[in-house]
Amino acid sequence: MNKKYLVSLFAACITTSALVSAATVYGTMWYFNNQPTVSASEFSLFNSEPKRSADPTFHALDNVIVSVRGKKQTHFVMLELALETRHPERLEFARDYMPKVRHAMLNLFSQKRYEDLHGAEALEQLQQEVKASVLTAYADTQLKRDIDDVLLTKFVIQ
Numbered sequence: 001m002n003k004k005y006l007v008s009l010f011a012a013c014i015t016t017s018a019l020v021s022a023a024t025v026y027g028t029m030w031y032f033n034n035q036p037t038v039s040a041s042e043f044s045l046f047n048s049e050p051k052r053s054a055d056p057t058f059h060a061l062d063n064v065i066v067s068v069r070g071k072k073q074t075h076f077v078m079l080e081l082a083l084e085t086r087h088p089e090r091l092e093f094a095r096d097y098m099p100k101v102r103h104a105m106l107n108l109f110s111q112k113r114y115e116d117l118h119g120a121e122a123l124e125q126l127q128q129e130v131k132a133s134v135l136t137a138y139a140d141t142q143l144k145r146d147i148d149d150v151l152l153t154k155f156v157i158q
Contacts, residue, residue, distance in 0.1 A: 056148060057088040062098050063154075064105045070114035077109060077117070080154030081134065087146040094143055104133040117157055127152050 061081040067074050081101070085091050108129055116122060131150040138144040 054086075056084045056086055058151070059083040059085060059088065059091045059094055060153070061095065061101060064102055066105055066109040068109055068112050068114050068117065068157075075114045076158045078154065078156040078158075079105065079130070079152060081130070082151045082153050083134075083147050084149035084151060085146050086148060090146045091143060094138075097138060097141060097143070100137040101134055104137040105130070108133045114157070123155070126155075 059082060061083065064079045064081065066077050066079070068077055069075075083091060083094055117126065130152050134150045135144060135147065138147060
């Protein structure tokens with residue numbers, strides 16, 4: 001290879017690189033000029049939160065049955081839980097975490113006695129404790145930010 005050949009090869013590389021760059025810039029400008037205008041609020045980078053639904057929807061979870069100690073015998077408690085959300089499409093996998101929810105309920109009710117679960121004040125306190133436990137069960141997931149409330153929809157003690 002002589003010097004003249006290397007210089008012409010270098011010039012060809014530079015020319016090709018310049019043509020490719022110019023074509024890329026021109027193509028990009030053409031593409032963006034022919035696209036419908038999109039405001040910054042519609043662009044997904046700036047709008048990571050989808051629009052919240054005006055009305056809440058409820059996502060029922062599986063029943064949870066736990067036992068509590070009584071003075072003379074063991075009693076069973078059945079709970080029916082529902083998650084309130086304004087993003088129903090995001091909670092489609094909420095039931096996949098039911099083992100964590102059951103574990104949280106077992107931990108909560110292992111500290112309870114049958115006598116602790118009676119009365120109006122007891123039910124209100126239990127509702128708050130159940131909500132905190134369920135939210136703790138979903139704490140490591142993306143679902144937690146989409147749960148607006150946890151409702152105790154059925155509570156039966158036998």
